Amino acid sequence: MAHHFSPIKFDDKGHSRDSVFSILRKAILDKKLESGQRLVERNIAEQMGISRTPVREAIHKLVLERLVTHIPRKGVVVSGFTKADIVEILIIRTSLEALICSISALKITPRELERLESLSQQISEQQGQGTLKKSNQLNDRFHETIYKAAESPRLYNFLNTLHEYISKFTQVAYSKPGRLEEVRVEHQAIIEALRCNDSVGAETAAKRHAENSCKAFLEIAYDS
Numbered sequence: 001m002a003h004h005f006s007p008i009k010f011d012d013k014g015h016s017r018d019s020v021f022s023i024l025r026k027a028i029l030d031k032k033l034e035s036g037q038r039l040v041e042r043n044i045a046e047q048m049g050i051s052r053t054p055v056r057e058a059i060h061k062l063v064l065e066r067l068v069t070h071i072p073r074k075g076v077v078v079s080g081f082t083k084a085d086i087v088e089i090l091i092i093r094t095s096l097e098a099l100i101c102s103i104s105a106l107k108i109t110p111r112e113l114e115r116l117e118s119l120s121q122q123i124s125e126q127q128g129q130g131t132l133k134k135s136n137q138l139n140d141r142f143h144e145t146i147y148k149a150a151e152s153p154r155l156y157n158f159l160n161t162l163h164e165y166i167s168k169f170t171q172v173a174y175s176k177p178g179r180l181e182e183v184r185v186e187h188q189a190i191i192e193a194l195r196c197n198d199s200v201g202a203e204t205a206a207k208r209h210a211e212n213s214c215k216a217f218l219e220i221a222y223d224s
Contacts, residue, residue, distance in 0.1 A: 020048065021058035022164075028067050028078055029168050035080025039068060083222060089165050090217070094210040096159050097143075101190060101206035104149040105199040112149045113195055116142060120187045127180045136171050142187065146194070146206075173216035182212060 024044075027033045039059060045052045059076055062068040069079045119142040126135035140163070147156050173179055186209040193201035 020044075020050070020054050021061045024058055024062060025065070025067060026164055028062075029164055033078050035078050037078045038074070039076045039078065041076075086169070086221075087218070089162065090169065090214040093162055093166055094207060094214060096155065096162070097210045098203045098207040100147055100150045100152065100155050100159060101194070102199045102203035103152055103155070104146050105194050105197050105202035107151055108149040108194050112145055113191065115145050116191050116194070119145065120184070120191065123187070124184050132171070132174055136167065136174065139170060140167055146190070169217045170213060172220050173213045176216040176220050179216050186212065
């Protein structure tokens with residue numbers, strides 16, 4: 001039996017190509033659109049109240065990210081993730097995080113350092129209260145602050161394309177027992193290296209943080 005595009009609630013109409021792409025990618029990552037499910041361009045356009053052109057362009061981007069596949073006589077279907085796909089994304093994330101932290105160490109301002117300290121504290125407080133959704137949002141802001149401090153638009157954009165993947169993987173990794181305390185220590189190590197304008201130290205701390213996050217995710221997702 002063929003899978004068809006299931007209705008998804010949209011907050012507004014008149015989406016751009018990029019917002020259509022973001023909505024569909026998030027739906028795939030959240031498994032609202034499951035592996036093997038068909039994406040029918042006409043149906044998506046009707047649901048969003050837009051023309052088919054931005055939908056077609058969004059689907060093309062999803063193909064490039066290997067989230068969907070064109071299958072002869074069947075159309076576009078959701079591909080799903082293999083462990084190899086996830087490992088590849090995590091390796092890329094680790095390399096880019098380390099690089100951008102090394103750059104940020106040479107450019108970060110006192111105000112940005114204060115923001116990182118504040119966010120780190122807020123993350124710990126929210127985790128202590130068991131509000132993981134809020135702590136995940138704060139974690140996103142923590143890393144966003146470091147990304148912007150580097151003043152490297154191209155590198156920022158590369159990392160931004162991975163944001164939804166990283167956020168999703170982080171949520172899973174946080175559920176590993178003891179991981180929350182490890183994150184607090186790792187964040188502080190990053191902050192201290194940035195405060196000292198230690199490019200090598202910041203790169204090392206960021207790499208360790210990303211690698212530990214990757215390891216925690218893979219243990220929860222595949223070894224539990």
